[in-house]
Amino acid sequence: MRRALAIGLALLATPTDAAAAEEPRFVAAVAGGALLFSSGWSATSSYAEFAEAARIDAAYEPGPGVALEASLAMRITRRLRLATAFDWTRRNGEAAIDAQLPHPFFFDRPRRIEASASGLERTERASHLDLEWLAVEGRVELAVFAGATALRAEADLVERVDYAHEYPYDEVSFRSVATRRVSSDLAFGWNAGASLEWRFSRRLGLALQARYVDARPELTAPGGETVRIDAGGLQTVAALRVRF
Amino acid sequence: MPPAYRNALLLMALALAGLGAGATSGDDETRPAGARIDALAARGELRLVRVQEDADFPGRRHLRYDQVVGGARVVGAQLVRQIDGEGRTLSVHGRFLEGLAADTTPALRAEQAARAAEAASPWGARAVGEPELVLLPLPAGARLVFALWVRFDQNLERIFVDARTGAIAWRYDDLRTEAAVGTGTGVWGDRKKVSADSGPGGFRAEDRLRPPALTTYDLGQSLSASSVTFTGGLLDPARVARSADNNWMDGAIVDAHVYAGWTYDYYFKRHGRRGIDGRDLPLRSVTHFLPPSLGFANAFWDPFQNAVYYGDGDAVYAPFAGAIDVVAHEITHGVTQYTWDGIYAGESGALNEAFSDIMGTAAEFFHEPAGEGRMRADYWLGEDLAFGFDPPRSAVRSMQNPSAFCSETLGICDPDHYSRLYRGPLDGGGVHHNGGIASQAFFLLVEGGLNRTSLRRVLGLGPQHRDKAERIFYRGFTSYLTPSATFADARAATIRAALDLYGEAEAAEVASAWAAVGVQ
Numbered sequence: 001m002r003r004a005l006a007i008g009l010a011l012l013a014t015p016t017d018a019a020a021a022e023e024p025r026f027v028a029a030v031a032g033g034a035l036l037f038s039s040g041w042s043a044t045s046s047y048a049e050f051a052e053a054a055r056i057d058a059a060y061e062p063g064p065g066v067a068l069e070a071s072l073a074m075r076i077t078r079r080l081r082l083a084t085a086f087d088w089t090r091r092n093g094e095a096a097i098d099a100q101l102p103h104p105f106f107f108d109r110p111r112r113i114e115a116s117a118s119g120l121e122r123t124e125r126a127s128h129l130d131l132e133w134l135a136v137e138g139r140v141e142l143a144v145f146a147g148a149t150a151l152r153a154e155a156d157l158v159e160r161v162d163y164a165h166e167y168p169y170d171e172v173s174f175r176s177v178a179t180r181r182v183s184s185d186l187a188f189g190w191n192a193g194a195s196l197e198w199r200f201s202r203r204l205g206l207a208l209q210a211r212y213v214d215a216r217p218e219l220t221a222p223g224g225e226t227v228r229i230d231a232g233g234l235q236t237v238a239a240l241r242v243r244f
Numbered sequence: 245m246p247p248a249y250r251n252a253l254l255l256m257a258l259a260l261a262g263l264g265a266g267a268t269s270g271d272d273e274t275r276p277a278g279a280r281i282d283a284l285a286a287r288g289e290l291r292l293v294r295v296q297e298d299a300d301f302p303g304r305r306h307l308r309y310d311q312v313v314g315g316a317r318v319v320g321a322q323l324v325r326q327i328d329g330e331g332r333t334l335s336v337h338g339r340f341l342e343g344l345a346a347d348t349t350p351a352l353r354a355e356q357a358a359r360a361a362e363a364a365s366p367w368g369a370r371a372v373g374e375p376e377l378v379l380l381p382l383p384a385g386a387r388l389v390f391a392l393w394v395r396f397d398q399n400l401e402r403i404f405v406d407a408r409t410g411a412i413a414w415r416y417d418d419l420r421t422e423a424a425v426g427t428g429t430g431v432w433g434d435r436k437k438v439s440a441d442s443g444p445g446g447f448r449a450e451d452r453l454r455p456p457a458l459t460t461y462d463l464g465q466s467l468s469a470s471s472v473t474f475t476g477g478l479l480d481p482a483r484v485a486r487s488a489d490n491n492w493m494d495g496a497i498v499d500a501h502v503y504a505g506w507t508y509d510y511y512f513k514r515h516g517r518r519g520i521d522g523r524d525l526p527l528r529s530v531t532h533f534l535p536p537s538l539g540f541a542n543a544f545w546d547p548f549q550n551a552v553y554y555g556d557g558d559a560v561y562a563p564f565a566g567a568i569d570v571v572a573h574e575i576t577h578g579v580t581q582y583t584w585d586g587i588y589a590g591e592s593g594a595l596n597e598a599f600s601d602i603m604g605t606a607a608e609f610f611h612e613p614a615g616e617g618r619m620r621a622d623y624w625l626g627e628d629l630a631f632g633f634d635p636p637r638s639a640v641r642s643m644q645n646p647s648a649f650c651s652e653t654l655g656i657c658d659p660d661h662y663s664r665l666y667r668g669p670l671d672g673g674g675v676h677h678n679g680g681i682a683s684q685a686f687f688l689l690v691e692g693g694l695n696r697t698s699l700r701r702v703l704g705l706g707p708q709h710r711d712k713a714e715r716i717f718y719r720g721f722t723s724y725l726t727p728s729a730t731f732a733d734a735r736a737a738t739i740r741a742a743l744d745l746y747g748e749a750e751a752a753e754v755a756s757a758w759a760a761v762g763v764q
Contacts, residue, residue, distance in 0.1 A: 050425040104425050104453055105437055176297030
């Protein structure tokens with residue numbers, strides 16, 4: 001057991017300098033981490049009720065989430081790499097709701113409800129094509145990258161407010177909200193970031209990476225209004241990198 | 245629920261049972277069922293379509309998933325999963341059809357399916373909404389169909405058109421009976437909401453949202469129908485006013501129906517009263533009474549049918565339902581009937597009329613903004629009814645200045661003071677004219693001012709305290725008056741009510757108002 005551990009450590013500790021002349025051309029990585037922040041956004045849903053339009057203004061505040069990423073990079077010069085990455089993020093957020101619900105007997109006398117909804121999920125799938133600039137010092141590699149992003153978002157939007165009311169219907173009491181999951185079309189944006197890698201061996205390394213993604217996909221709220229959201233945000237991940 | 249719809253559900257249930265392994269699970273199976281849903285969702289065989297917060301158990305949610313095959317929803321195959329705040333599955337109910345596979349490439353386009361559905365329906369049928377490509381599980385197997393609605397006459401059908409052949413795979417009546425709020429255009433062209441009842445035959449003027457049944461009838465200006473209904477005392481259910489699309493265009497029907505509801509609202513909100521008898525007795529409105537050739541320019545309360553009858557007016561006046569003060573006036577006769585029941589003659593008759601004018605005007609101020617012009621609240625009675633809005637010529641009475649209205653028949657102007665009380669035999673002892681004395685007292689109590697006969701000035705409660713004056717008169721009349729009440733009794737009753745409700749200051753103002761009109 002002790003011997004096997006020693007062999008393993010020896011393998012990890014193989015000096016990279018010794019093999020610098022034959023640096024592997026490809027780097028594959030898998031990463032997982034946290035989505036530190038992303039922007040809130042607002043959307044208005046509407047539906048017909050009592051011969052008038054009910055209106056729900058919802059301000060969505062996404063919470064922190066998780067990010068997973070897989071990437072493949074190809075060295076094209078000593079200091080440049082071309083990289084493609086696929087990431088998936090998910091976060092649960094809240095929404096502050098201001099609903100105006102038509103009165104059954106009168107036009108222009110909406111009943112108002114202020115409420116909140118939680119557990120609203122938003123996921124994003126993004127593909128990035130980046131150019132990476134590298135600086136290597138011993139076992140440490142710094143990469144700064146930027147490039148184009150294609151992103152698709154899926155989000156729970158507040159569709160309808162369920163409420164209780166009784167004659168004379170001038171007031172309503174909140175019961176719950178119903179949400180609908182909607183998907184965006186593909187949106188294009190950009191991303192930029194940096195990573196710092198500690199190379200254990202010629203082939204293995206562990207990196208910390210921060211990536212900021214900016215894209216504005218369009219979601220169609222229940223009722224037909226379209227809204228552009230600030231997707232992406234700042235994600236930090238720890239990545240295991242393999243060179244070949 | 246219409247029988248056709250029940251049959252449709254039954255057929256669907258049979259089809260689902262026939263096709264496969266329904267996956268309904270109870271609590272003992274929830275964990276594996278929850279994991280299975282996740283697996284099916286990951287494979288794209290389930291699509292989350294709705295998340296509903298649990299109103300009874302905070303934190304719980306109900307997730308609904310449609311079964312999907314090749315991108316097409318399977319009709320009726322849905323699972324609902326209850327989860328707790330931590331996301332644990334608590335229950336799964338519904339149906340999932342195992343082993344369902346189908347080619348979901350249609351041979352028809354959606355527009356072709358819509359045309360096929362219209363062609364298979366009665367003349368004039370129109371497809372509404374966007375056809376949806378779905379899989380329809382039938383006992384003989386699942387069929388790829390376009391699902392759409394088709395509307396014709398007063399029907400709404402759900403039709404499933406085979407997406408390969410264009411044949412009708414299935415159809416059912418999808419018109420459900422329920423309370424429905426539509427829109428209407430009143431006598432003066434204003435838009436209102438109409439609380440109606442929907443059913444297979446369209447929409448009926450029956451208010452299902454207010455506690456009592458408020459029903460509006462349409463006699464169609466028919467002499468025979470008017471005779472049978474009024475003289476014969478028969479309100480034929482077939483005469484309930486109807487609309488094909490819940491967009492009501494007959495102003496008399498719209499205003500009679502809507503203003504009856506608004507009057508109920510006024511009494512409920514201002515006085516806590518539930519309808520004419522205080523116990524939500526059904527109220528009927530009867531419109532288009534008598535043919536236009538008879539020129540019936542009036543409205544009246546029928547105490548036997550608990551109904552208000554509205555004439556369609558004449559060359560001068562529009563249909564009599566077109567003014568809320570008139571509608572509330574007539575309904576207030578019903579309130580009087582079930583409370584103090586003032587004898588419709590002499591002073592009690594005048595008080596009966598005055599109380600209807602007062603409450604009619606109060607309802608007008610409750611629902612319309614104060615001001616000059618049509619559909620503005622003021623102290624004229626029936627001022628909205630004439631085609632040419634020009635009170636006092638276009639009104640029938642005034643609370644502010646009763647004497648502005650003079651009767652050639654009686655040879656008097658409406659008195660604004662007890663010293664001018666008409667004591668002759670006409671008009672039941674002047675019930676419509678002498679009411680001006682009490683109406684003037686109410687006006688002075690609200691607005692203050694000078695009585696033109698006594699020249700006594702009243703401070704009044706002020707229009708901002710209109711509600712106080714209304715409550716005082718309502719309580720005084722309905723709680724303390726008796727059938728043979730006199731003006732002096734009305735004075736005492738309203739002073740008593742003011743003391744009950746508010747205090748000495750308000751009671752003094754009430755006394756001052758009555759003193760100004762010569763009632764001590």
